[in-house]
Amino acid sequence: MLKLSKLLSHSRNQLSQKRLFVEAVNHQWLRGMSTKASLSTAGQNFLPDGRSAAKIFAPYSIYKGKAALSASPILPTFSKLESGGIRVDRRGVIFLTFWPAIGERKYDWDKKQTFALSATEVGSLISLGPKDSCEFFHDPSMLSSNAGQVRKSLSIKAHDNAGGYFISLNVVNNILKTNDRFVVPVTTAEFAVMRTAFNFALPHIMGWDRYTNQPPKSVDENPPRLASEFMATEWNR
Amino acid sequence: MLKLSKLLSHSRNQLSQKRLFVEAVNHQWLRGMSTKASLSTAGQNFLPDGRSAAKIFAPYSIYKGKAALSASPILPTFSKLESGGIRVDRRGVIFLTFWPAIGERKYDWDKKQTFALSATEVGSLISLGPKDSCEFFHDPSMLSSNAGQVRKSLSIKAHDNAGGYFISLNVVNNILKTNDRFVVPVTTAEFAVMRTAFNFALPHIMGWDRYTNQPPKSVDENPPRLASEFMATEWNR
Amino acid sequence: MLKLSKLLSHSRNQLSQKRLFVEAVNHQWLRGMSTKASLSTAGQNFLPDGRSAAKIFAPYSIYKGKAALSASPILPTFSKLESGGIRVDRRGVIFLTFWPAIGERKYDWDKKQTFALSATEVGSLISLGPKDSCEFFHDPSMLSSNAGQVRKSLSIKAHDNAGGYFISLNVVNNILKTNDRFVVPVTTAEFAVMRTAFNFALPHIMGWDRYTNQPPKSVDENPPRLASEFMATEWNR
Amino acid sequence: MLKLSKLLSHSRNQLSQKRLFVEAVNHQWLRGMSTKASLSTAGQNFLPDGRSAAKIFAPYSIYKGKAALSASPILPTFSKLESGGIRVDRRGVIFLTFWPAIGERKYDWDKKQTFALSATEVGSLISLGPKDSCEFFHDPSMLSSNAGQVRKSLSIKAHDNAGGYFISLNVVNNILKTNDRFVVPVTTAEFAVMRTAFNFALPHIMGWDRYTNQPPKSVDENPPRLASEFMATEWNR
Numbered sequence: 001m002l003k004l005s006k007l008l009s010h011s012r013n014q015l016s017q018k019r020l021f022v023e024a025v026n027h028q029w030l031r032g033m034s035t036k037a038s039l040s041t042a043g044q045n046f047l048p049d050g051r052s053a054a055k056i057f058a059p060y061s062i063y064k065g066k067a068a069l070s071a072s073p074i075l076p077t078f079s080k081l082e083s084g085g086i087r088v089d090r091r092g093v094i095f096l097t098f099w100p101a102i103g104e105r106k107y108d109w110d111k112k113q114t115f116a117l118s119a120t121e122v123g124s125l126i127s128l129g130p131k132d133s134c135e136f137f138h139d140p141s142m143l144s145s146n147a148g149q150v151r152k153s154l155s156i157k158a159h160d161n162a163g164g165y166f167i168s169l170n171v172v173n174n175i176l177k178t179n180d181r182f183v184v185p186v187t188t189a190e191f192a193v194m195r196t197a198f199n200f201a202l203p204h205i206m207g208w209d210r211y212t213n214q215p216p217k218s219v220d221e222n223p224p225r226l227a228s229e230f231m232a233t234e235w236n237r
Numbered sequence: 238m239l240k241l242s243k244l245l246s247h248s249r250n251q252l253s254q255k256r257l258f259v260e261a262v263n264h265q266w267l268r269g270m271s272t273k274a275s276l277s278t279a280g281q282n283f284l285p286d287g288r289s290a291a292k293i294f295a296p297y298s299i300y301k302g303k304a305a306l307s308a309s310p311i312l313p314t315f316s317k318l319e320s321g322g323i324r325v326d327r328r329g330v331i332f333l334t335f336w337p338a339i340g341e342r343k344y345d346w347d348k349k350q351t352f353a354l355s356a357t358e359v360g361s362l363i364s365l366g367p368k369d370s371c372e373f374f375h376d377p378s379m380l381s382s383n384a385g386q387v388r389k390s391l392s393i394k395a396h397d398n399a400g401g402y403f404i405s406l407n408v409v410n411n412i413l414k415t416n417d418r419f420v421v422p423v424t425t426a427e428f429a430v431m432r433t434a435f436n437f438a439l440p441h442i443m444g445w446d447r448y449t450n451q452p453p454k455s456v457d458e459n460p461p462r463l464a465s466e467f468m469a470t471e472w473n474r
Numbered sequence: 475m476l477k478l479s480k481l482l483s484h485s486r487n488q489l490s491q492k493r494l495f496v497e498a499v500n501h502q503w504l505r506g507m508s509t510k511a512s513l514s515t516a517g518q519n520f521l522p523d524g525r526s527a528a529k530i531f532a533p534y535s536i537y538k539g540k541a542a543l544s545a546s547p548i549l550p551t552f553s554k555l556e557s558g559g560i561r562v563d564r565r566g567v568i569f570l571t572f573w574p575a576i577g578e579r580k581y582d583w584d585k586k587q588t589f590a591l592s593a594t595e596v597g598s599l600i601s602l603g604p605k606d607s608c609e610f611f612h613d614p615s616m617l618s619s620n621a622g623q624v625r626k627s628l629s630i631k632a633h634d635n636a637g638g639y640f641i642s643l644n645v646v647n648n649i650l651k652t653n654d655r656f657v658v659p660v661t662t663a664e665f666a667v668m669r670t671a672f673n674f675a676l677p678h679i680m681g682w683d684r685y686t687n688q689p690p691k692s693v694d695e696n697p698p699r700l701a702s703e704f705m706a707t708e709w710n711r
Numbered sequence: 712m713l714k715l716s717k718l719l720s721h722s723r724n725q726l727s728q729k730r731l732f733v734e735a736v737n738h739q740w741l742r743g744m745s746t747k748a749s750l751s752t753a754g755q756n757f758l759p760d761g762r763s764a765a766k767i768f769a770p771y772s773i774y775k776g777k778a779a780l781s782a783s784p785i786l787p788t789f790s791k792l793e794s795g796g797i798r799v800d801r802r803g804v805i806f807l808t809f810w811p812a813i814g815e816r817k818y819d820w821d822k823k824q825t826f827a828l829s830a831t832e833v834g835s836l837i838s839l840g841p842k843d844s845c846e847f848f849h850d851p852s853m854l855s856s857n858a859g860q861v862r863k864s865l866s867i868k869a870h871d872n873a874g875g876y877f878i879s880l881n882v883v884n885n886i887l888k889t890n891d892r893f894v895v896p897v898t899t900a901e902f903a904v905m906r907t908a909f910n911f912a913l914p915h916i917m918g919w920d921r922y923t924n925q926p927p928k929s930v931d932e933n934p935p936r937l938a939s940e941f942m943a944t945e946w947n948r
Binding site: 075188 | 787789792794795796797798799830831832833834835837838845910913914917918919921922923925
Binding site for chain 3: 766767768769771783784785786898899900901902903904906907908911912915920
């Protein structure tokens, strides 16, 4: 865990070790999936046991000169409790995929790299001011024997002049001896789409839509005495 | 009620006595619940008679050095009226739970304290500027013979430098002779998540989703004369 | 229509005569309703023929020293077209109700006055800066022989110091020789609730949720040639 | 494609050629539709094969002295994949329709011109500051032999003084030798309605509501070992 704490000291977003821990689980699992299905896009909703709930392909994609970037939400998964309730099992993420340009308007999907934004990282992104920057560090193998061997960093930096941001992904893989770097310049308009779409998706990747989408059986036909009296009091004043 | 008016004079949010009154009802009731089920989290949707609509556990949790904080929405409950309509019985809240750290990354859930944010308090939180602060006072026993014996205050204060906020809960219980204080530093990114999630939840805890989720039977196949003529006028111009 | 054009020249929101025309229809109709059912609150969804779709009572209410104010959305009504489509018949509104205080924490619901905010007026309200003000003028009898006899004006003015706004309704009724004025000071927090709730409700009162809530039968199992080829091109690059 | 690249060099929004390509498909197709059904409004949800999913007419319309403007969302269409998933076929748009005034409060719907805003163009519009402007260029015949013969430009320019924006559409048709220009002054309040409504519609025209509206079958009754253990660890600390 030594390498982990070094990573943490570089984190500009004060992620707790616990949070990184969660992301390591997500990453390890997601990587396994993407290896098995490397031709598919990021927009799938996998369940932890490998079944997929419903595969939706509606990524927001940005194609630029040197690389392309696409973003899709992945919903959380839930476990049923013995009590009848449900509990978030694995948090949802916004899944970013980068893949390089290999010629004019030609891109190589097989060389893609991914980065899964947690709810808090999404919060960081959507609250960026026009001059702000942020950077996130992930270790996708954190829980395995390969911990520390692969390091991913995502940086979002404000343009100096034009507005908009540079979104860069750097993946250093000490096992494969590779170092991949993608830079996608994102215009103010494109970032506004991401901000609005991520803002829309955030309560869903947190699982909060489960609270609000409940069937209307909470209508109580026989409210208890206290509440009735109180309402009467409120109404008659 | 003397102590109450003193509390009110300290309120920075101009809560009317009536509003505090409502919250006292909520609190008293919620405390009863949490005593009975002290091992459960805050994310449950209780109905006033003690039945629970559907237990969802998807809190947004922040673990920091001295304490942890989690937030979950609780939907309002409704009563059916004789006329066939439905009326909000008890307003929904955003339910905050604080519990202390008792070692490195160890937290004691049994020592938790809670604070239920009303719609207006949520409005105060989500409209905070980067330099702003706010503070709320609740008396969870306000309607009982213990009125004034327990005082809760929640304060949200902007960091001096780093951005983000300190969220603190102080609970003074004159019956148990206890004084609990929790301070959770919340980063800009984490606060952005809270802001987006609370903004999402607010219309739901107000019950306004009931207005908008109605079945489409409002389609009128035979609109009255006046409206038709008016639309014709609009259409033909 | 002379009086009308005078009213229009006072409008600070550049409402076209057409828009006022629509509101007159709404008002006339809503007034008829509220006369028949003067003890009910504003949160009902009437259909033009007098049937009500579903009566929901979940107003956001603010009780202050001299008056109280509550707000509820009213959805639009739709007509079925011969072609099978549906068309908005009457636009939705945010319905404001003011009623006076007649003692300490006592209010007289029978003396209430109402004001129905159109989509554009809601847009004006939710885009108010902390120093801004706006004012709206309605003639609820505009289409009847009583046109010009009743004038309503709603003004929203920034507090000089404290933040928040004064929301005032003035109703001059030349038939009944009455002049009612209500002023409700609204805190920043309360206005934030209104802003969030109105922002949530706005697409619904416009009827835009009808576009987005459509059943998923738009999935096309046999896309036409052109689109397929295009997608193939996009995918293979 | 020469003319195209000239157009591109004028684009203030850094649209890639690929994006324009997509829009050309949309436009060509939409124009075909509007020719066949020129009396209908823009609010229809067409599927690529000409069937319509459900015709909704709830445009947001602004009537001004020289022209009127209405806006409606058009949802994306999807294709079913052999794998059982669904993929966005044609992106959704916000469909703008302009038509000229031909007298006092008289407008000629037959002389309308349209402009379909892509997700990124909507992002540009909703992120405009009070002093900002933007301009978009479309070639509705881009893929046909008439490429370059019709050029549409939409400009949104901040008012110098009053707040609000001028929204202008210019359509130069070299085949018909026509040059149509529409200018609609939009108040701050009307623009706030557009901003809120477009913000609401954006995730839907992107197809992201498909990710979030999935049935709750993602509840996993038997979570795999790893996740369970992890949750246990998280819960007991």
